[in-house]
Structures are given as C-alpha cells and as structure tokens.
Amino acid sequence: MSEQSAMDEATYLQQYDPKQFDSPLVTVDAALFTYHDGVLKVLLVERASHPELGKWGLPGGFIDVHRVADLTQAINGVIEDKTGITAPYLEQLASYGNNRRDKRGWSVTVSYTALMAYQACEARIATVADAQWVDVAQLPEMTLAFDHMTIIEAGRERLKQKALYSIVPAYALAEEFTFPELQHLHELLIGKPLQKRSFRRRIEQANLLEDTGKFRKDAGRPAILYRLAAGAEQYRFVRNLED
Amino acid sequence: MSEQSAMDEATYLQQYDPKQFDSPLVTVDAALFTYHDGVLKVLLVERASHPELGKWGLPGGFIDVHRVADLTQAINGVIEDKTGITAPYLEQLASYGNNRRDKRGWSVTVSYTALMAYQACEARIATVADAQWVDVAQLPEMTLAFDHMTIIEAGRERLKQKALYSIVPAYALAEEFTFPELQHLHELLIGKPLQKRSFRRRIEQANLLEDTGKFRKDAGRPAILYRLAAGAEQYRFVRNLED
C-alpha cells in the first residue's frame, strides 16, 4: 500500500495541487464546412496574436475552466466569440497532442467538425483579424497555423464517409434544396461524379426527404425543391444488418 | 492591433507562462478488448490510489510532458507501465472533458481502443493493485472509476461497426483461427446471430484470409485454420463506391 492510500479521499483532494506538475495546454478547434456559391467552404480566422500571428487557422482556443463546464460549451463558446457563428451540431473529430504542434509547449487540441447551412461570419474579438468562409480549393496554396491543415483534412475525410453512406451533407444546404444540388455537394465531398439514377434511388428509398411542392427554376427543366424530414441524420446508405 | 502583436514572437514565447491560467488536467485511457475463453474481455486495473481508490477502471493516467513527446507515446507507456501489456495498434476513440468527471477538477481524457490477441497482464506499479482481463458480461454489475464505463461502451460501439463492416475483429484472435471462431466473435460484438453462409461468403470474397492447410479438431468435423493476409485491416464490407 502506498502512503497515499492511507489518507482518506477528502484529505487527498484538499491537498491536491493541479499545478504540481506540468500539464499540456488544452485547446478546442473546429473545422466547420458549408456549401455556398456552388463550392465547399471551410470557416477560417486570421490570427491577430502570437503565435502564428498573421496566419489563417481554424476558430478555436484555450479552454477557460472557470467559464465553461465541458468541451461542448468550450468549442461552441470559442466559435461564437471568434466568428459570430452559432454551430447547430458539432461532431467530435479527433484529438491531436504532442510537444511540437504549438511553440508554447506540449499541447492537446480536441477538434470538432460540422456541416452547416451558410451564415455570415465576422471577426468579433481583438485576437482575430478577420473571419471568412474559404473555398477548400484554395487551401493548397495556404499555410495554415499549427496543424490545422491536418484537422481540415480529417474533417473532409469524415465528410466523405458521410457523403458515401448518408444524407448528412444535406445539412450544409439551405432548408429547401434540389436533388441536383445535393448530388453536386456529394460529388464535391467524394471527389468524383455519381450516377444520378443511383443517387436518387437510394435517397428516395430512405424516405427522408419531403417534397415542398415548389420548384427551383434556372436553365432547363425546373428542379423539385425538397426539405429534410425528421430523423435524416441517422440514416446510413448501407444495408441494415441489424434488423 | 493588440499590444501583444507589437512584440515579436520570440519575446512573446520567452514571456509566455503556461501556468498563467488554470488548464484542465489531461489524461489518456485505453479500452483494450480481446477474445479469450470464448468471451469478449476488456482490460481493467484496480486502483490503489485516490481518487476512486479501490474501484476498477481503464488503464490510463496523466500525460508526463517531460517523458513523452505525443499522445501515442503517452497511452502506450501508461498501458505498459500499469498492466505489462504491449498494445499492437491503438485507435483513438474520443475525448471526454468536463468539470465533473474527476474530483480533482476540470479534466480531459483522450481515449483509445484496440482489439488484440490475448496476452497475460500483471499489475506493475504501486498505484495499481491488480490488472485483469474482465468478461464484458460482468460489467453491468461493476461500478467503474470516473466515466470509464462510458468509454468502454463507446469502444464496444466502435467494435460493433468493425464487426459489421470489416474483419478487424480477427485481430482479437490467435494468429491461426477458424471461421466458426471468427463468426462467434462477430456475433458477440454485434449482439445477434449471423448467417454462416453470408458471413463466409463476404470474407472469402475479400480474399483476406490465407488457408494454413491445418485444422482445428474438436467435436464434429474439423475446421480449417486460417490466418490474416496483409492489408486485412482496411477491408470494409460495403460496396466500394469509390472505384
């Protein structure tokens, strides 16, 4: 038995000093994606503070243990503070931690991702010079802060899986959208063209879209406008082996 | 412009004090599973230190920023120190962080999971009273430390997906195994019986098993012993939409 186990827990907790050893820094970061102007965009902020001053990166920041009670509050608060965006639903992506990713020292970031309908963003605090939705096609020419490019790639990989097996990408569209729009978004996420017949069929089979009765008219035949039905987020395009 | 951006980065980093504010505690935890004696087991340790002294929980611990360079090193080191187990391949599961899960304060844990061939374990350090592979069927009667039950459930959910769509569970078996063994493990993970004809077919189609030419003889007709071929970990049982 160690000495420690001889004392009772209350005493132990009273004497416990969280700063007795060097803990990693902890941040949260979010890779938020939307579909706007016919392209896939990711929300970035221009840093106005050290380190990586002047670079663009994901909205994120340290966890303020006195302000928030859990990770979800932390990430939502940071996104709203830095970009004015309220993210509807965040999915945890992965955590990255090592002694190299941040010059300030050993750091861990818990990353989140989401697909959301487009909404305007704005820089809201002094540490952010600008906030913009950036076309992912422009990313190869950019040098992002920290390992944020890696996080964005992980987010896109996750979205790709969703595009292959679900209609979650519909959440990146406006409330009412057409099949061709949805298909185009899926093609952007997957990176290759899809057969429209197959695409329609599997979505129709799932019965997750409601016909609004309205049409979008551009060039050619007008397209039927749909909206998502309830429960759409769970549907996966794979045979249900669990019945 | 903030005052901070007026100074150069080197000066900023020199003056930066990681203890200037209260950062969450950071731990890593692993839910390791194996198949042994015909049941699914998870590796647990009995805590010999506060808090949660005396309870069983996942092997894990604080990140020692002076000893390890990244999260992977951290989790592998902790597992080996506490249980004597060397985990072959760890997959990151999720991170859990809030101000309630650990009485010592706001804490974040980065959790990992793995399926591995059975190997003996042992308590190796003073803070661990015992280390055991525990049948998951016994978990409902146990009260685990912290939120470790939640992490185990998340791990099992991940394994269930793998059992549905891959042959990754084969990594929890011995090097040579039979189809009936593999099927039984999949059934344990999924929680319901599978049709042996379908099960065999999709695994055979994938061409990821090698016939060893040997047989396992018990009651009834002997079963062919197979081993995993290279590349097996990537295979997923879904139509490949990406060709």
Add this chain to the structure above:
DNA sequence: TTTTAATAGTGACCTTATGTCACTAATATG
C-alpha cells in the same frame, strides 16, 4: 411561333451482394 439547348427526372435491364435453408462432409463416441 417554332426550334434548340439545357437541365431534371424516369424506365428498364443488368450485375452484384446478401438472405435462406437444405444438403453434404468429416470427425469423435459408443
């Protein structure tokens, strides 16, 4: 007004994956 280009949506047939279950195969036991 008619024609044409453009885009949306469907019909029909094909291939592949999976479900089902009865059947055969190979062993141990008595």
Add this chain to the structure above:
DNA sequence: CATATTAGTGACATAAGGTCACTATTAAAA
C-alpha cells in the same frame, strides 16, 4: 458401424446498385 456434432457448400430468392437511353419541362434563340 450407427449416431451425434460441428464444418462447409449448393442453389435459388430477394434486394441494392450500375448503366444508359429515354422522356419532361423550361428559357432562350432563331
């Protein structure tokens, strides 16, 4: 040598997805 037991296959049915030519509906050009 008969029987129980477990492993493995044959064969047909259903369901999902791939392919592509066809029809439908609009705007704009002729």
